[in-house]
Amino acid sequence: xxxxxxxxxxxxxxxxxxxxxxxxxxxxxxxxxxxxxxxxxxxxxxxxxxxxxxxxxxxxxxxxxxxxxxxxxxxxxxxxxxxxxxxxxxxxxxxxxxxxxxxxxxxxxxxxxxxxxxxxxxxxxxxxxxxxxxxxxxxxxxxxxxxxxxxxxxxxxxxxxxxxxxxxxxxxxxxxxxxxxxxxxxxxxxxxxxxxxxxxxxxxxxxxxxxxxxxxxxxxxxxxxxxxxxxxxxxxxxxxxxxxxxxxxxxxxxxxxxxxxxxxxxxxxxxxxxxxxxxxxxxxxxxxxxxxxxxxxxxxx
Amino acid sequence: xxxxxxxxxxxxxxxxxxxxxxxxxxxxxxxxxxxxxxxxxxxxxxxxxxxxxxxxxxxxxxxxxxxxxxxxxxxxxxxxxxxxxxxxxxxxxxxxxxxxxxxxxxxxxxxxxxxxxxxxxxxxxxxxxxxxxxxxxxxxxxxxxxxxxxxxxxxxxxxxxxxxxxxxxxxxxxxxxxxxxxxxxxxxxxxxxxxxxxxxxxxxxxxxxxxxxxxxxxxxxxxxxxxxxxxxxxxxxxxxxxxxxxxxxxxxxxxxxxxxxxxxxxxxxxxxxxxxxxxxxxxxxxxxxxxxxxxxxxxxxxxxxxxxxxxxxxxxxxxxxxxxxxxxxxxxxxxxxxxxxxxxxxxxxxxxxxxxxxxxxxxxxxxxxxxxxxx
Numbered sequence: 001x002x003x004x005x006x007x008x009x010x011x012x013x014x015x016x017x018x019x020x021x022x023x024x025x026x027x028x029x030x031x032x033x034x035x036x037x038x039x040x041x042x043x044x045x046x047x048x049x050x051x052x053x054x055x056x057x058x059x060x061x062x063x064x065x066x067x068x069x070x071x072x073x074x075x076x077x078x079x080x081x082x083x084x085x086x087x088x089x090x091x092x093x094x095x096x097x098x099x100x101x102x103x104x105x106x107x108x109x110x111x112x113x114x115x116x117x118x119x120x121x122x123x124x125x126x127x128x129x130x131x132x133x134x135x136x137x138x139x140x141x142x143x144x145x146x147x148x149x150x151x152x153x154x155x156x157x158x159x160x161x162x163x164x165x166x167x168x169x170x171x172x173x174x175x176x177x178x179x180x181x182x183x184x185x186x187x188x189x190x191x192x193x194x195x196x197x198x199x200x201x202x203x204x205x206x207x208x209x210x211x212x213x214x215x216x217x218x219x220x221x222x223x224x225x226x227x228x229x230x231x232x233x234x235x236x237x238x239x240x241x242x243x244x245x246x247x248x249x250x251x252x253x254x255x256x257x258x259x260x261x262x263x264x265x266x267x268x269x270x271x272x273x274x275x276x277x278x279x280x281x282x283x284x285x286x287x288x289x290x291x292x293x294x295x296x297x298x299x300x301x
Numbered sequence: 302x303x304x305x306x307x308x309x310x311x312x313x314x315x316x317x318x319x320x321x322x323x324x325x326x327x328x329x330x331x332x333x334x335x336x337x338x339x340x341x342x343x344x345x346x347x348x349x350x351x352x353x354x355x356x357x358x359x360x361x362x363x364x365x366x367x368x369x370x371x372x373x374x375x376x377x378x379x380x381x382x383x384x385x386x387x388x389x390x391x392x393x394x395x396x397x398x399x400x401x402x403x404x405x406x407x408x409x410x411x412x413x414x415x416x417x418x419x420x421x422x423x424x425x426x427x428x429x430x431x432x433x434x435x436x437x438x439x440x441x442x443x444x445x446x447x448x449x450x451x452x453x454x455x456x457x458x459x460x461x462x463x464x465x466x467x468x469x470x471x472x473x474x475x476x477x478x479x480x481x482x483x484x485x486x487x488x489x490x491x492x493x494x495x496x497x498x499x500x501x502x503x504x505x506x507x508x509x510x511x512x513x514x515x516x517x518x519x520x521x522x523x524x525x526x527x528x529x530x531x532x533x534x535x536x537x538x539x540x541x542x543x544x545x546x547x548x549x550x551x552x553x554x555x556x557x558x559x560x561x562x563x564x565x566x567x568x569x570x571x572x573x574x575x576x577x578x579x580x581x582x583x584x585x586x587x588x589x590x591x592x593x594x595x596x597x598x599x600x601x602x603x604x605x606x607x608x609x610x611x612x613x614x615x616x617x618x619x620x621x622x623x624x625x626x627x628x629x630x631x632x633x634x635x636x637x638x639x640x641x642x643x644x645x646x647x648x649x650x651x652x653x654x655x656x657x658x659x660x661x662x663x664x665x666x667x668x669x670x671x672x673x674x675x676x
Contacts, residue, residue: 206404
């Protein structure tokens with residue numbers, strides 16, 4: 001008699017065992033150790049004594065760090081919002097593109113995924129820096145404009161002042177939006193692509209225009225996709241490290257940069273661990289909110 | 302009825318998708334108040350024609366007129382037609398009442414009137430009191446009623462129905478068929494229905510257009526389509542038919558004779574044949590128009606009175622029988638091995654036992670029964 005493999009215990013264990021073992025050994029155990037650290041205290045240079053103290057957490061929510069948490073959440077939220085605003089039309093365009101164009105457009109969206117984040121970030125630096133491509137182009141335009149002005153006998157417009165595009169919050173947001181856009185576009189696309197086209201036709205048939213159809217039919221029905229796109233963008237953006245580190249200025253550090261400093265330069269592992277776990281709890285809360293929202297709207301699934 | 306200008310006119314409509322011709326030079330008009338049906342096998346272009354009327358497809362050639370106005374440049378949301386989609390396309394995130402109110406909100410109908418009209422429409426499709434339900438709490442039949450109410454509440458000039466009954470089970474289909482027809486009488490709106498189901502079209506429509514491979518085959522009342530088909534395709538697509546290929550041997554104003562190598566009898570007709578050019582023609586004989594009689598040894602061919610002795614009568618043997626309760630379908634093998642379908646109503650409870658498998662029978666028919674087809 002044939003049994004479902006989920007009922008054959010030996011098969012089940014053989015299939016589940018190795019990945020479970022892997023997860024426990026290399027994910028849960030180290031995570032547990034870091035968690036334990038967060039209740040410890042530094043003694044000496046490398047030694048940590050486990051004291052069960054909450055001092056690290058108390059310090060983590062001191063105004064100095066709380067401000068950085070809030071700022072990180074704000075930056076991640078803004079990034080997510082911009083990704084949504086930019087990504088929704090893109091996802092919509094891909095959905096309604098011809099089958100042939102669709103494959104190419106999706107490839108274009110995913111292409112950056114296959115390039116190392118560091119390389120992409122340095123490429124952005126090359127574009128944004130003072131002698132970068134944007135300022136270079138603007139400089140040429142300015143110079144050309146100046147020549148035209150001179151020809152017309154107008155007042156000289158003076159020298160070009162390069163824009164400060166790098167090492168500030170603008171650069172961080174731009175970099176984060178650029179890096180996270182595919183995370184937003186792909187779930188949106190998959191939600192929009194599943195949408196029954198006859199619903200859109202029904203809306204038009206009943207007299208609604210394109211805009212009303214978009215906001216009354218497409219957006220509400222794409223809500224699950226929007227929610228997962230928001231979540232999947234917000235979480236990595238919240239923990240972003242490389243982008244603020246390389247593109248940001250002195251005031252654009254995010255919580256991941258602070259955590260990194262605790263583990264390295266400050267050599268305060270217990271405090272770093274506490275900060276890490278506060279970040280993780282925030283992530284869990286975001287996931288819980290999303291799960292709650294999707295349970296509230298079962299018909300939108 | 303025909304003095305009035307038609308409500309819908311298709312003028313030489315052609316639609317091509319790439320190289321594929323979906324609709325091929327169709328001209329057609331629908332009168333106000335009709336229950337018009339577009340009938341044909343799948344892929345015949347009937348749905349494309351309907352979608353062009355709704356505005357979801359643009360004709361490659363030709364014009365579509367509503368009330369005499371060319372609507373080619375009018376977008377779907379500005380056309381005075383509403384559609385009931387095959388999938389119903391009921392908005393899943395709105396309540397039943399919100400679904401029905403959707404089109405009225407677009408038209409900025411005041412809230413009080415909107416509420417009243419939504420209730421009326423729901424009442425009309427017998428969904429009164431279910432306005433607060435969500436579509437996933439409704440059965441398939443109820444969802445269809447929502448789609449109907451949603452379209453009718455807009456008081457369209459024409460209601461378009463795309464395969465309205467195809468997704469329902471047999472019993473419900475029968476019931477909805479009656480309801481659709483009552484509904485149309487009640488609201489007095491012109492209905493145009495696409496269907497591949499000939500029974501549905503015959504039962505509901507006041508007129509049908511039969512399409513095949515993008516071409517319009519015949520436009521006629523259900524009765525004319527069935528009794529006076531204009532081609533083998535229509536004769537075969539509408540109902541069941543026995544087709545006999547032959548040539549016209551006699552063609553007088555008051556009678557004609559078709560000789561067919563398929564059958565060992567003359568096919569005698571009580572009317573002349575117009576338009577035959579002397580080539581191959583076909584006689585189409587419906588199964589219920591053939592009478593079954595016992596054929597004891599030595600019996601002579603029966604004669605139904607209006608044909609000469611020996612014509613319109615075939616000797617055969619019953620080879621197959623399908624008992625359908627109210628009627629039985631027999632397959633009778635005639636000389637030459639061909640099987641003829643014969644339908645017989647079981648008038649009494651013992652009728653079915655009259656004819657057994659392997660029994661020798663006569664098949665005979667009236668001179669007015671065969672339809673003559675030129676193509």
